[in-house]
Each structure stands twice: as structure tokens, then as C-alpha cells.
Amino acid sequence: MKGYQVAVLPGDGIGNEVVPAAVRVLNAAAELHGGLKFDYQNFSWNCAYYLEHGRMMPEDALDTLSTFDLIFLGAVGYPGVPDHISLWGMLIPIRRHFQQYVNLRPVKTLRGVKSPLSSEHAKDIDFVVVRENSEGEYSNMGGRIHEGTPFETAVQLSYFSKMGVDRTLRYAFQLAQSSRRKRLMAATKSNGIIHTMPFWDEMCKSMMNDYPDVETRLMHVDALAAYFVLHPEELDVVVGSNLFGDILTDLGAAVMGSIGMAPAANINPERKYPSMFEPVHGSAPDIAGQGIANPIGQIWTAKMMLDFIGEEELGAQLLTAIEQTLQSEIKTPDLGGRATTEEMAHAVIQNLYRK
Template sequence: MQHYSIAVIPGDGIGPEVMDEGLKVLKAIEESHGGVRFACDEKPWNCDYYLKNGRMMPENGLDVLKNYDLILLGAIGAPGVPDHISVWELILPIRRAFQQYVNLRPVKLLRGLESPLRYKNHDDLDFVVVRENTEGEYSNMGGRMHQGTPYEMAVQNNVFTRYGTERIIKYAYDLAEKRPKKRLTAATKSNGINHSMPFWDEIVKEVGKDHPGIQTNLYHIDALAAYFITRPEEFDVVVASNLFGDILTDLGAAVVGGLGLAPSANINPERNFPSMFEPIHGSAPDIAGKGIANPIAQIWSLSMMMDHLGHYEIGKVILDAIEQVLIDGKVQTPDLGGRATTKELGDEIVRQIHLATR
């Protein structure tokens, strides 16, 4: 029997609603696979917590989290708290303190769905984006001067270290070695950003020499965004800096059905710290409390969590259950064209898990 401890942070808005469905799936996995158990502890750290305490999490929050095997996050953000507070005081400290330098996001068209790119099929839309997750454009370096005057200015520094750049590119190449197309695409903008991006390109080429069996392409980010639409079938593993990866993965989610279907994993590959799994959609305050949020991204993130733990069979069971519900087409939330509630869709995925493991 393998036991895993999970810190659960449901968060804000629709976060608790989709998290409830994710926890039901974990329970179904326990019932259908006798070899795993999950001890889940919920943490009430969100924007309400901030408004009451002036912090997004307790002062010792990171010390608390580091004792868990895994972290499961719902969604963070609320109208009463600026995004730069909710993100910079909860999500980014977790990613950085725990060296979750790999942000892994699949761009995969699930069976049972059609892409907005109506001329592309499921085989055309099946790749993964590896986003650098701890430095790059999202560095906390810079400042503002002369605020409120005509001379006001803001400076934001990008930070690309050799250590950080090498490790994310090495991870991406290692992942490409395990995938069928043996192809890596790196996002750059070295024709316009003349220090950090040529540095990035150089390291891509250096690391690529150790992987002669991988076809490598370097594309400028603007062209690459266009290729996500016009020729997505070319991609296998895409590696990008923090900002470029953030933008590309939202675009990738759009071409496979929307943010409600998009999971992500924040991974510490060395396993010195817990990794964190979450949907990439926001807290969606406009539909919070209505019971109509799509829980698939949250549940799919559990499939990624199982893969991270080495339970590939369980990860496949979860993803197959999601796809079977979509193929059946009878229980779908409004964003998918149906009338089902969040709970009804979650219950149907759980039912499919039990059916598949009888």
C-alpha cells in the first residue's frame, strides 16, 4: 500500500467547486485501486483569508506545505484583491520555494470534442508545452520612480540564469526523447530581445548537441503563435520561457476546447520538494456559486499527478474516463454545450472510473 499526503488549497471562486469533484475522483481511485491511499488536508488560504489576515497564507505556510508529498490547487483570485497580490503572495512563492521549475501543460484534443480549428483532428493536436516556471520575465526585480508625476517610470527586469535555462531545456529534451515524434521546438525572440533571447538560443543549441536524435527548431514567438493555429501537427515538445510559455499555453488551451479543459503540473523533477497540480483556468467569479463550472481541468490535473507518481495506469484510467464522458456527450457543462452541473459531470467521470476498473 502506497500512502500520499496532499495539501489541498481550493482557493477562490469556482476553485472549491471543481476541487470537490477532484477529491471525489481521488476517492474513486482509492476504491478501485487498492494499492494507493491519499491523506488530504485542506488549507483555507485564499483571497478571503487575505482580507481577514493581510496575508495570502500564514507566515509559516511554506514550512507547512513542504512536509506534504503533493499540493493540489484549485484557483486563486477575487475582485477585492489585486492579482499581483494573490499570485505573488501564494502561487509564485510556492513555485519558487519548492523549485517547481517545470510547468508542464498538455495541448491535447480529447476524444469526444472538436477543435475550433475544424480542419484539425485529434492526431494533429497532441503535444506538450514545457514552460520555465521560476525566473525569466516573471522576476521580482525592478521598481517604480516618481509616481504620480509626469516623470513616472517603471522598470521590470527579466532574469535568465545559465543554471535555470539549462535545467528547463534539459528537461524538455529528456521529455522529447520519450515521445514518438522526437521533436523539440524552442520559443525565442532573439531578433527583438537582444540579450536574454540570444542567450536562451545558445543554450538550446548547446544542450541539443547531447540529443542528436531530436529534431530541434527555434521559432520566434510571434511566428510560433501563428503555427499553433496553422500547423499544430508539427509539434511534440515545445519549450519556452516563463512569459512566452504562459501565453502559448493559453492559446493551446483555446485550440483544444478552452481553459476549462486545461490542466497543468508545477514539477520539481528532483523530488526534493512537493510538486503542485492545478487547472490553468482562473477563479471565474462571474460563474462562481452557480454550480456550472467545468471540473475537467481539475480532474485531468490528477491524471498528471498520477503520472508524476509513476502510477501511469491510474493516470490513464482518469483520462480515459474523462474522454468517455465526452464521447457519450450526455453529461456536459454549459461551456461544452450541455446543461449539466459541475457535480453531475464529476459524478459521471467517477462512474466511468468505476466501470473501467470492475
């Protein structure tokens, strides 16, 4: 039997509702497999922890998490704690300490969910975005001077290293090489950002020589955003910097029908450190505690975790169960139904067992 130690961080808001629901689905999948077992340990590190202790997680939190195989996270952020405190106090340190330099986000129209796009090809949307996840525009280098005066100035530096760009591009090229279409679209803005983007472009063009079988294009991010809307069915693998990848994937989630259902994975490809799996949606404080949050984003994220540990067939079965549920009348209010979080998760489990 294959066993995995999983650190569970429900986080804030609806994370405390969708994570337990997704864990139940994961357990059902493991039971269906027969030779798979997950051992969980829950950690109550969140904004409430910050308000009590003055920090998002304990000083030894990263040492604690390093002993686990996988990290399963819900959502981070809640009113009363500024976003830069909650993210830089928990999410970003985990990503960077464990070299989770690939943020992987699939964009796919699921059966049972209607895309807002009117194109006849909307049903064919199925691509993945590789976002550089450890440096780029999300740097903490910079600062303020002359605070509180008319001369106050803020400086924010972006940071692109040859190592960081190379390993992200290479992951994306290899992913495209193994895909059905063998296409790679790289986001840039070298016509406006004079140093980092030409550097990114040069490395991308150089790497094309190593992957001659991959059809590669560099496209300015503003044009690529339009492409996400006009021709998303033509995309296969998209790669972008930290900021560009972040923005494009939220657009991708909207294009596929609901940002609340989008999954994501923060991956350390070398598997030297634990990888972390979290949905794209936030903590949704406006509906937290009502038991009506849509758990599909968290469950689809669990599917990505199954894929990561080599259980692709089981992951495919879970995605089918998700789609069968979405095609039924059991839907949470965000999808026009009246089901609870628990009812929707239970329906996924029932469909999973039906195969």
C-alpha cells in the same frame, strides 16, 4: 499500500467546487487501484483570507506545505484583491520556494470536444509545453520612481540564469527524447530581445549536441503562435521561457477546444520538494457558487498527479473516463449541456469503474 500526503488548496471562486469534485474522482481511482491511498488536509488560504489577515497565507505556510508529498490547488484570484497581490502572495512563492521550475501543460484534443480549428488534423493535436517556471520575465526585480508625477517611470527586469535555463531545457530535451516523435520546438525572440533570448538560443543549440536523436528547431514566438494554429498536429514537445510558455499554453488550450479544461503541473523534477498540480483556468467569479463549473480541468490535473507518482496506467484509465464522459450528454453549460459540477464528476467516476 502506497500512501501520499496531499495539501489541498481550493483557493478562490470555482476552485471551491471543482477541487472537492476532483478529490472524489481521485479517491475513486485510488479505490480502483487497491494499493493507493491519499490523505488530504485542506487549507483555506485565498483572497478572503487576505482581506481578513492582510496576507494570502500565514507566515509559516511554506514550512507547513513542505511536510506534504503533493499540493493540489484550484484557482487563485478574486475581485477586490489585485492580481499581483493574489499571485505574488501565494502561487508564485510556492512555485519558487519549492523549486517547481517546470510548468508542464499538455495540449490535446479530447474525444467529445470539438476544436475551433477547421483543419482535418485538429483531432490529432497531442503535444506538451514545458514552461520555465521560476525566473525569466516573471521577475520581481525593478521598481518605480517619481510616482504620481509626469516623470513617473517603471522598470521591470527579466532574469535568465545559466542554471535556470539549463535545467528547463534539459527537462524538455529528455521529455522529447522519450516521446514518440522525438521533436522539440524552442520558443525564442532573439531578433527583438537582444540579451536574454540570444543567451537562451546559445544554450539550446549547445544542448542539441547532447541529444542528437531529438529533432530540434528554434522558432520566434510570434511565428510559433501562428504554428500553434496552422500546424498544431506536428508539435511534440515545446519549450519556452516563463512569459512565452504562459502565453503559448493559453493559446494551446483554446486550440484544443476550451481553456477551462486545460490541466497543468508545477514540478520539482528532483522531488526534493513537493510538486503542485493546478488547472490553467482561473477562479471564474461570474459563475462561482452556482455549481455549474466544469471540473474536467481539475480532474485532468489529478490525472497528471497520478502520472507524476508513477501511476501512468491508472492515469490513462482516468483520461479515458474523462473522454467517455465528454462523449456523453452529461456536459456542463460551458460545453453546451445542463449538467452540474457534481453530475459531471460522478459521470467520470462511473466511467472509470467501467474501464
